[in-house]
Amino acid sequence: MEIPVDLAMGRYGAYVWSSVGLTLLVLVYNAWSAYAALRDARRRLRRARADQAAR
Amino acid sequence: MSDGWSFTRWSAGILPAWAHRLASPPHFYALAGRLTPWFAWPAAVLMAVGLFAGLFVAPTDHQQGDAFRIIYVHVPSAWLSMSSYAIVAGAAAVGLIWRIKLAHWVAHAAAPVGASFTFLALATGSIWGKPMWGTWWVWDARLTAELVLLFLFLGYLALADAFDDPRKGDRASGVLALVGVVNLPIIKYSVDWWSTLHQPATITALGKRAITIEMLWPLLLMWLGATLFLVAVTLTRARAITLERERAQAWVGEAL
């Protein structure tokens, strides 16, 4: 199947690609910040428990 | 008082054991951890395929040219913004009626993603509007309603965070979410009505015309993928919130 890859999107390249780019940015940001929130919580609580155990 | 019939107790009584377990933070934490990859990876694949197809495989529209391809990010964002609000309101209702704090945490987890999708719907709608209608912002019904929805999300997040006692924040934002969900149809109706009064005859609403199946299937893939993405992110955030709120409990030590 011949897939016509028109990267310029007719005359509308700037609009289409900025929309797509913005979407990817927002999706990646959400995924990363959710993962980071969990990772940081675990890290912080592990450290707190270690401090407590040391005392 | 405790001997009278109570809807809360009756409904809790007819639920199976696994539903009760779901409300328990340690079980939720473990289960959500196991489930997240099953949502995250399919989400990524579906959205990658859907986006590629939408950008390169779907036929070009004769009216709007290739600019119409923005539909593949704009419309799923709008749909997801609504679904997210439904999740926030539903979880808030569960939290308030059955006094399950975990439900409030799920609502708090879904709200930022919902706000992001709402912002995305607004931004992509605006970008789409520029080549179509010549201006960066158009007060059409859907964009205006999305704008109000964004404020509802921001209000929810601000209120949840505004209390020294986080449990008050849970319940207050829960009440707000329910008030919002009751008002949302009214707001949508009034904005739709207002927009028909002021819409010039030449403008048709974004994406509102006959759509062929070749154009439709990438849209459905994007929508499905984004929904799975919403669930994956919500589960992850909810786990983080659960750890924070339960940090003094014993089970947290084992789970870390």
Add this chain to the structure above:
Amino acid sequence: MNALVAVARRDLLVAVRRAGEAVTPLLFFVVVTTLVPLGLEPRPELLAEVAPGMLWVGALLAALLGLERLFAADHEDGTLEQLLLVPTPLALAVLGKVATHWLVTGLPLVLVAPLCAELLALPHAALPALVVGLLLGTPTLALLGALGAALTVSARRSALLLPLLVLPLAVPLLIFGARAVALAASGADPLGPLLLVASLGLFTLSLAPLAIAAALRIALE
């Protein structure tokens, strides 16, 4: 019913004594109306076109003032907790409080609206629609504002929070109220939008007191 009357009477007394506070929303409404021509060209046709919307926006924003203190004083001195113990349902006591608040801040707005409409060159034909619309709409605003105030009464103070909560909920009222005035100004029949304003009022009146009571209970836990 006793708590409702008692609360209403006490609030009225306080409002009379603190007349300055009570007058703030009214003054704000008049000031906003005065600013509009200064910010635009004072051409009567232009002013008349923006008048329906600006009057309603002004009413909306004025309704936000004075909400901060609606429940805060009672929360601080323990009156709210007393209201929980009284046999009268909290929702009714809330209704009494909001009714008084409306009498003091909303009703004067309705009475002064024709004057402000004159400043904005609104055609006289639209005055009844304006007054009736505001008469039906300001109680709704008072209830929505009270809901916002109740949700935030035990929260950390933030100037932006209350408007952020209340204004999105007030959008339908704004749309229908302003539309009624605009229709009347162009000679058409404003009945449709006015009925919608009335329906919003009834809807809010039936549900808001319950939500406000729930919010107050959360604050008192």
